[in-house]
Amino acid sequence: MTTTGSPVSAPPTEQGGAAPRHRTSPPSREEKRRERRSRWYQRDVKWSPYAFVAPFFLFFGAFSLFPLLYTGWASLHKVSLTAPTDMEWAGLHNFSRLFEDEFFWNALRNTFSIGIISTVPQLLMALGLAHLLNYKLRGATFYRVAMLAPYATSVAAATLVFVMLFGYDYGMINWALGAAGIDPIDWHNDTLNSHLAISAIVIWRWTGYNTLIYLAAMQAVPKDLYESASLDGASRWQQFVHVTIPSLRPTILFTVVVSTIGATQLFGEPLLFNPGGGANGGPDHQYQTLGLYLYEQGWTNLHLGRASAIAWMMFLLLVLIGLLNWLVTRWMQKSELGRKTARRRS
Amino acid sequence: MAAAAIGAGLLAGCASDKDSNTGAAGGDSEGKTVITVGLFGTFGFQEAGLYEEYEKLNPKVKIEQTVIERNENYYPQLLTRLASNSGLADIQAIEVANIAEVVRTQSDKFVDLGKADGVNKDDYFPWKWNQATHPEGKTIGLGTDVGPMALCYRKDHFEAAGLPTDREEVAKLWAGDWNEYIEVGKQFKEKAPEGVAWTDSAGGVYNAVISSSAKRYYDEQGELIYKDNPAVKEAWDLAAEAATEGLTDKKQQFTKPWDKAMNNGTFATISCPPWMLGYIQDKGGEKAKGKWDVAQAPKPGNWGGAFLGVPESSRHKEEAIKLAAWLTAPTQQAKLFAERGSFPSTPKSYETPEVADAKHEYFSNAPIGQIFSTAAKGVPTQVIGPKDQIVQENIANTGLLQIDQKGVSPDEAWESAVKTVDNALDE
Numbered sequence: 001m002t003t004t005g006s007p008v009s010a011p012p013t014e015q016g017g018a019a020p021r022h023r024t025s026p027p028s029r030e031e032k033r034r035e036r037r038s039r040w041y042q043r044d045v046k047w048s049p050y051a052f053v054a055p056f057f058l059f060f061g062a063f064s065l066f067p068l069l070y071t072g073w074a075s076l077h078k079v080s081l082t083a084p085t086d087m088e089w090a091g092l093h094n095f096s097r098l099f100e101d102e103f104f105w106n107a108l109r110n111t112f113s114i115g116i117i118s119t120v121p122q123l124l125m126a127l128g129l130a131h132l133l134n135y136k137l138r139g140a141t142f143y144r145v146a147m148l149a150p151y152a153t154s155v156a157a158a159t160l161v162f163v164m165l166f167g168y169d170y171g172m173i174n175w176a177l178g179a180a181g182i183d184p185i186d187w188h189n190d191t192l193n194s195h196l197a198i199s200a201i202v203i204w205r206w207t208g209y210n211t212l213i214y215l216a217a218m219q220a221v222p223k224d225l226y227e228s229a230s231l232d233g234a235s236r237w238q239q240f241v242h243v244t245i246p247s248l249r250p251t252i253l254f255t256v257v258v259s260t261i262g263a264t265q266l267f268g269e270p271l272l273f274n275p276g277g278g279a280n281g282g283p284d285h286q287y288q289t290l291g292l293y294l295y296e297q298g299w300t301n302l303h304l305g306r307a308s309a310i311a312w313m314m315f316l317l318l319v320l321i322g323l324l325n326w327l328v329t330r331w332m333q334k335s336e337l338g339r340k341t342a343r344r345r346s
Numbered sequence: 347m348a349a350a351a352i353g354a355g356l357l358a359g360c361a362s363d364k365d366s367n368t369g370a371a372g373g374d375s376e377g378k379t380v381i382t383v384g385l386f387g388t389f390g391f392q393e394a395g396l397y398e399e400y401e402k403l404n405p406k407v408k409i410e411q412t413v414i415e416r417n418e419n420y421y422p423q424l425l426t427r428l429a430s431n432s433g434l435a436d437i438q439a440i441e442v443a444n445i446a447e448v449v450r451t452q453s454d455k456f457v458d459l460g461k462a463d464g465v466n467k468d469d470y471f472p473w474k475w476n477q478a479t480h481p482e483g484k485t486i487g488l489g490t491d492v493g494p495m496a497l498c499y500r501k502d503h504f505e506a507a508g509l510p511t512d513r514e515e516v517a518k519l520w521a522g523d524w525n526e527y528i529e530v531g532k533q534f535k536e537k538a539p540e541g542v543a544w545t546d547s548a549g550g551v552y553n554a555v556i557s558s559s560a561k562r563y564y565d566e567q568g569e570l571i572y573k574d575n576p577a578v579k580e581a582w583d584l585a586a587e588a589a590t591e592g593l594t595d596k597k598q599q600f601t602k603p604w605d606k607a608m609n610n611g612t613f614a615t616i617s618c619p620p621w622m623l624g625y626i627q628d629k630g631g632e633k634a635k636g637k638w639d640v641a642q643a644p645k646p647g648n649w650g651g652a653f654l655g656v657p658e659s660s661r662h663k664e665e666a667i668k669l670a671a672w673l674t675a676p677t678q679q680a681k682l683f684a685e686r687g688s689f690p691s692t693p694k695s696y697e698t699p700e701v702a703d704a705k706h707e708y709f710s711n712a713p714i715g716q717i718f719s720t721a722a723k724g725v726p727t728q729v730i731g732p733k734d735q736i737v738q739e740n741i742a743n744t745g746l747l748q749i750d751q752k753g754v755s756p757d758e759a760w761e762s763a764v765k766t767v768d769n770a771l772d773e
Binding site for chain 1: 418422425426429430447451452598600601602603604606607736739740743744747748750751752754762765766769770771772773
């Protein structure tokens with residue numbers, strides 16, 4: 001749509017460009033036709049965009065908004081999967097109950113722990129990798145595709161491989177440790193070790209994805225910034241710290257938010273980390289995340305109301321994180337603005 | 347949302363895998379009544395050629411089945427479909443662990459099979475029949491198989507540890523008392539080959555012991571009694587002893603490490619209902635052939651079994667009832683046992699040559715027909731409660747697994763098992 005002069009790309013105006021508003025003589029056939037066409041054109045311009053976005057909103061309504069509201073409604077009831085239409089009003093009982101539920105707090109702790117262990121190194125690594133890929137490299141496309149390969153792998157397939165790596169008796173990692181004379185590590189039963197192992201799966205899957213996002217943002221950084229920096233004698237590391245990172249700030253924030261959402265909803269990796277073992281996250285619930293706890297309550301224990309309450313707690317948690325992120329962004333913009341004006345004044 | 351999507355994906359994945367298997371056997375369905383059968387795990391109707399035989403007897407009928415591998419995925423799906431009254435197959439299987447809940451909460455959604463043509467109540471064990479029967483008399487499921495338990499043992503490991511290997515003598519070692527089973531285990535441990543445990547898991551021991559008692563988690567009035575039931579305490583104590591005495595291989599049943607342990611032969615005994623034989627053979631492979639044998643368990647118990655029900659919403663109710671009755675009739679159950687090892691829930695089948703003369707080549711030609719018939723006849727009438735599965739799984743997978751894998755003391759582990767059960771059952 002970037003060609004000029006074509007009627008298709010005429011700017012959408014309220015008036016339409018064709019006929020003058022005042023006229024004394026009756027319109028000719030040609031003029032009538034032109035007017036009709038112009039009216040049709042106006043309507044087209046006005047309503048087509050809505051028609052184009054409508055499917056999204058219909059799907060959104062059916063598969064996101066309705067479940068969200070329905071879950072909210074269900075969370076206020078006592079309802080079992082054996083009779084999902086049979087709801088008994090419970091008020092805020094499901095929520096108040098969660099506050100005394102040690103399994104919920106345990107799941108929340110695990111979610112945070114795994115979330116931090118997986119998100120922080122993942123984003124740092126992605127940043128470093130993107131910086132490396134941003135240099136002129138031979139076969140750059142190959143590296144970029146290779147980076148994205150783990151992301152394209154299904155969770156199930158990846159996790160099954162990692163389960164073999166982290167097995168206690170026959171796992172590759174313990175085997176390698178044994179060859180080096182180190183005692184085998186119980187990757188499943190120890191809380192911290194299980195969190196590390198699950199985080200490894202998450203890191204492996206998502207680092208490439210974030211790398212590419214960073215890389216795209218880095219390539220949008222104006223080259224002359226680097227040129228003037230190197231003229232000023234800045235090393236590559238200094239350029240990275242003083243030019244790349246500040247320019248990437250909005251992108252970094254974006255990835256932090258997206259990764260946090262992903263971490264809060266973590267489900268597939270911990271579930272499949274113990275194939276055949278159910279959704280309890282190990283004998284001591286040592287790696288049961290909120291997602292797993294929700295699943296266990298809803299689909300194993302059949303308590304739909306309580307599962308809905310957990311889902312809503314997760315949603316509120318995300319809203320809270322989003323709010324926090326918004327505040328941080330605003331604060332950063334302000335301080336940035338402050339710094340700029342300060343610089344100008346000096 | 348992501349969680350739900352992944353969950354649904356897993357379900358769909360399992361289902362479609364099996365669908366593609368069955369697709370090969372499908373023909374054209376022109377002008378025929380298509381009866382759908384929804385199953386979990388391996389019932390083996392198709393593999394044993396029963397569908398084919400039925401289609402030959404009834405040329406107007408075509409049977410299609412869908413299988414979900416694990417009941418823990420199958421059951422919630424069945425419940426949601428019953429609730430929305432859509433997506434149900436004409437015949438749906440129900441696991442014994444869920445039957446009490448289905449009878450209590452869903453019986454209006456199922457057809458009464460008790461009075462259907464071709465169904466003879468006296469064919470079945472009374473306890474099996476009663477499990478699927480509502481107190482008001484409606485029978486919503488016909489028993490397919492039962493799981494009378496024996497003990498499978500490795501002859502080579504027994505020999506190495508100086509224990510007898512003949513199945514009669516082995517049975518005598520522990521006859522009548524699960525305590526003896528643990529005592530023999532201690533003897534075994536003293537001379538056991540390097541890296542071989544007496545049994546696979548504490549959960550397995552618990553399961554075997556508790557399954558041979560009549561009352562477990564609920565009493566006849568439907569009250570939850572598992573905390574004070576001496577039978578539960580006995581089973582728990584024996585399982586905990588097995589774990590703390592180092593008699594277990596510390597595996598969780600039906601997980602990948604357990605499969606591998608079976609393949610590497612790192613435990614000497616495992617309690618085995620007939621369907622477990624297939625598992626052992628499958629995971630053990632060629633290298634363990636002839637090394638396993640089957641002996642009577644100290645006390646007969648029942649582990650597993652299923653029912654076939656016909657939902658009210660079935661589009662071909664009459665045909666579906668006919669098929670369900672036929673599939674679970676004694677003759678077909680005997681055939682199924684001969685082909686697939688599912689043990690009949692109809693004592694009548696035990697006299698057929700398919701069962702009476704059955705020997706299992708992989709298990710040193712053990713006369714499994716007789717061993718399991720004897721066990722089945724001794725199974726006590728069990729009181730089944732609606733949440734049996736949840737109680738049992740949390741006791742095994744939280745409590746006993748903590749002792750087995752994390753070295754937690756039995757008292758502490760019991761407390762956390764009770765806590766998870768309470769949390770799971772709390773409404």
